[in-house]
Structures are given as C-alpha cells and as structure tokens.
Amino acid sequence: MAGVMKDSLMGVKHPYYPEELNLPGYVPPLLPFTVVLAVFFSSSILLFLASWTLSGRQKHLHTIDRSIFCWFAVTGTIHFVVEGAVVVFPDFYKSESSNILFEIWKEYCQADSRYATRDAFTICMEVITAFIEGPLCFVILYGMLKQRSWRFTLQFAVSLGQLYGDVLYFATSYYDGAVYSRPEPLYFWFYFNIVNAVWIIVPGLVMWYSASHINRRVAHADLPKKFQ
Numbered sequence: 001m002a003g004v005m006k007d008s009l010m011g012v013k014h015p016y017y018p019e020e021l022n023l024p025g026y027v028p029p030l031l032p033f034t035v036v037l038a039v040f041f042s043s044s045i046l047l048f049l050a051s052w053t054l055s056g057r058q059k060h061l062h063t064i065d066r067s068i069f070c071w072f073a074v075t076g077t078i079h080f081v082v083e084g085a086v087v088v089f090p091d092f093y094k095s096e097s098s099n100i101l102f103e104i105w106k107e108y109c110q111a112d113s114r115y116a117t118r119d120a121f122t123i124c125m126e127v128i129t130a131f132i133e134g135p136l137c138f139v140i141l142y143g144m145l146k147q148r149s150w151r152f153t154l155q156f157a158v159s160l161g162q163l164y165g166d167v168l169y170f171a172t173s174y175y176d177g178a179v180y181s182r183p184e185p186l187y188f189w190f191y192f193n194i195v196n197a198v199w200i201i202v203p204g205l206v207m208w209y210s211a212s213h214i215n216r217r218v219a220h221a222d223l224p225k226k227f228q
Contacts, residue, residue: 014093016113017182023116025094029106036107039100040082047074060147064209068155069144071202075162076137084130086115087123111191112173113180121172125165133161149217156210159203166199 014026029036051073055066085101086092092102093109093116109115114122136158143151173180173192181188 014116015182016109016116016180018113018179021113021117023093025091027094027096029103030096030098031100031103033107036100036103040104044074044078047077055144058145061144065144068206068209069141071206072137072140072144072155072158075199075202076134076141079129079137080131080134083126084134087126087130090118092116108191110182111187114173122169125169128161129165133158133165152210152213156207156214159206159210162199162203163207166196166203169196 012026012028014021014023016023048070051070052066055061055069061069082101082104086105089095089102092105095102095106105115112122115126136154140151140154140158142148143154178188178192181192
C-alpha cells in the first residue's frame, strides 16, 4: 500500500515558490492546515499557561519576570523541538507520515521554501537557533527560578541573537525579492511577516528590560565611589 501511495505521489507538484523549484519526492501534507495550526498554537498556549502557573509559585518573580519566564519557555521549546527538527530531518517534505513536526514544516514552507531547498544561510542560522539559543533559553529559566544574577546578561545575549538572526532572516529574503513565499496573505503576511516579527519585538523588549536592570545595578554599585 505504501509503495502504491509513493508511486501515485511521484508526479505531485509542490506548492512552494518559486514555482520552478525542483523537489523530487515531495509528498503533500497529510493533515489539514487547520489541524496543524491548531496543534502548534494550542501547544504554545498550554505551555505558556503551564509556565505562568509555575512562575507564580516563585514569590520573587513579578509580572514582567513571569511573562519573560513564559516567553523563554515557549521560545526555547520552539527553537529546540520545532526548528531543531528541520535541521535534523532535511527530507521532511518527502515524509509519508503524519508526524506533526514534518507537517508544520510542509505548511510553513509555503511562506519560506528555503527550508526545503536547504538554503545555506537559513539552515546554518537554524542550527545556531535550535542548538545554542534553544538550550540557553532553558538555562535562563533555571537562572530565574534560582534567582541567579547572571540571568539578566544571558537574557540580553540570547535576545540579541534572536533579534539579529531574525533581522538577517528578513533581510536576506527581501534582498532576493521575497521570492520564497507564496503571495497569499496567509503565507506572506501572517506566516512570514507577522509570526516572525514576534522574534524582533519581544527580544527587543527583553533586551531593554535586561539592560535597564544591569544599568541600575552598575549605577548602584558606583554610588559609594562618588563619595570617596
């Protein structure tokens, strides 16, 4: 049965842009896009709520810190699990299974086909994001729970990496004329622009908050010197 299915799908044209991309062995998604989106966003929301509950048990974490805690829990999981999958499994678009991670990437590639074509910049960026920034997000969570002072520096560093990577991600696509995305609003505006913009806006806010905290501590430490 699997062999028959594979043979029947050999001539299926992929939906990605540019349309002339050669992706032999492409297998269409097996799950409706509504199911894929529901699984991704509901999982993210549930993880956010669980993280909010956990952080609420820490009396030293105020509302802003709890929000940052939830952010790093969600973004760390997305980096390591979802983005890590596209690095480890380069032939995801050929998969005949309904693995949700493969289905997510088959769907998202309609917004950016560079993941399917293994664009050098995109994949190298994802290696750093998934296997360096992802685990560091969990280190930040530990630092927040244990009240470690270094977590502000690490928050700033990871957020800077996220923002820098996302800016380059946008810049390289637009420099090439944004030819890797389908033109429909769902793919170009929502998937590619709006969703990815989150990794510019939130890291920027976290950097501002972390830098403000570090600057206050440095200024406080310098106070006695002024009276010497």
